[in-house]
Amino acid sequence: MAARTGDEMSGPALLLAGLALSGSPVPGSWLLAGLTASAAVGGPLLGALLDRAGRPGRMVGWCLLGYTAGLLAVLLGLGRLPDAALVAVAALAGLLGPALTGGWTSQLPLVVPPDRLARANALDAISYNVAGLVGPAAVAAVAAATSGQTAVLVSAALLLAAVPPAWTLPPRRPTPAPGNATASDATATDGAASDGAATDDTTTTGAAAGGTAAGGAALRRELAAGFGAIARNASLRRATATSMVSFCGVAVLVVGTPLLGAELTGEASYGALLLAVTAAAALAANTAAARLRRWEPRPDTVLAGSTLLLGAAMALAAGVAHTGGPFALAVLAAALAGAAEGPQLTALLAVRHREAPPRLRGQIFTTGASLKITSYAGGAALAGPLAAYDLGAALLAGAMLQALAAGVYRLLSRPSGRLREPSGTSAAG
Structure with a gap:
């Protein structure tokens, strides 16, 4: 929870810090874009390494430390180093x-x-919502009391607090290879099946233990297997593509909300509070869904419906920006956005858990996350200049991206073979 809260704080905090120092939304939006754009490279590689690691929690701990160091470096450089250098640090x-x-x-x-995995998935999604609620609210409170720079420091402290729990995550449980495993399945089985031992992949290929070339070849095969699992499985492909387009529009909402709060109230901190309203509504929606035992719609259906609702919420926010208020309508738009975002995330995670082959789970989750984050970076990079020119137009563009995401879902739902492949098929790997 500490890591996710710190992560949720980092983006709004950088936006407010950049806005305070420059008086323009452009530097902050570019820092946010830099922080997220490189995820397309980092996600698949991290996923492959997590799948190979005997103690994946320790790798997560090192990643927390590196991410925190990057945030602090950007904070120290604000106002002292060129914007391009800071964006490069954020990208690292x-x-x-x-x-x-x-x-x-x-x-x-x-x-x-x-x-208990299904229930754990629902609670995990709720933890995202709680962090999304606490993070922006904390940024608003800290920024109002002190500054956006202090909010970045609080974000870094929370990330550091998550390192010990990550370090103590249990080791990967050994998974004996099935008797009828094919050669390709044995190759795809990662070395995390034994805590620090040589991988099955290395054994299968006959490569020398510890050989650099063999290790690199194995890693490339595992990266290809992770992308293949998403590209060849119809449900994963559709959910990933839909979430990418949708998340590009969500970036517009995150960048535009502080500006909308500032325009309507004269205080940018009210924009962070609007983000907190969005997170609170997401938490409430997911909590209500978790209690509905008698009606459990397919996650694929929830993904499509929540994307449409998110588009309607952003269209309402665009109308508020064009008319200049009232602030209550901005709150309503934020609440509707949260009521869509919460179930959308839960549905996406449920599809991944349902479809991911166990040996590629880490890659599918981190690759999917990296594709979403990179799409978010593109939206953030465009949202800053567009919002500076016309905030209402920027929010309307975000609403149109949600409509496009719904269209992508419909397009990829057309029959072209099986909608869902069994999670254990070798085709997924």
Whole structure:
């Protein structure tokens, strides 16, 4: 929870710090884009390494330390170093960002039995919502009392507090290879099946233990297997593509909300409070869904419906920006956005848990997270200049991206073979 709260604080805190020092949303939005753009590179690699690691929690701990160091370096350089240099530092830190999201979630099977995984997934999604609620609210409170720079420090402290729990996550449980495993399955089985021992992959290929070339070849095969699991499985492919387009629009909402609060009230901190309203609504929606035992819609259906609702919420926010108020309508738009975001995330995680082959779970979660984060970076990079020109137009563009995401979902739902492949098929690997 500490890591996710610190992560949720880091983006708004950087936005407010950049806005305070420059008076423009552009530097802050570019820092946010730099922090998230490199996730496309870091996510798949981190996922492969997590799948190979005997103690994946320790790798998550090192990633937390590196991400924190990057945030502090950006903070120290604000107002002292060129913006381009700070964006580069943020991009280096962003390589580790997927470990703070998908990296944690992919470790659920290590701490809960299979029959409790569905409930654990729902609680895990709720923890994202709680962090999304506490993070922006904490940024608003700290920024109002002190400054955006102090909010960055608080974010870093929370990230550091999460290192000891990550370090003590249990080791990966040995997974004996099935008797009818194919050669490709044996190759895809990662070395994390034994705590620090040589990988099955290395054994299968006959490579020399510890050989650099063999290790690199094995890692490349595992990276290809992770992408293949998403590309070849219809449900994973559809959910990933839909969430990428949708999250690009969510970045517009995150960048535009502080500006909307500032325009309507004269205080940018009210924008962070609007983000807290969004997170509170997401938490409430997920909590209510968790209590509905009699009606459990397919996560794929929830993913599509929540994306449409998110688009409607952003369209309402755009209308508020164009008309200049009232602030109560901005609160309503934020609440509707949260009521969509919460179930959308839960549905996405449920699809990944349902479809991911166990041997590729870490890669699928971190690769999926990295693709979303990178899409978010693109949205953040465009949102700053567009919001500076016309905030209402920026929010309307975000709403249109949600409509596009719903269209992508519909397009990828057209029959073209099986909708869902069994999670254990070799095609996924």
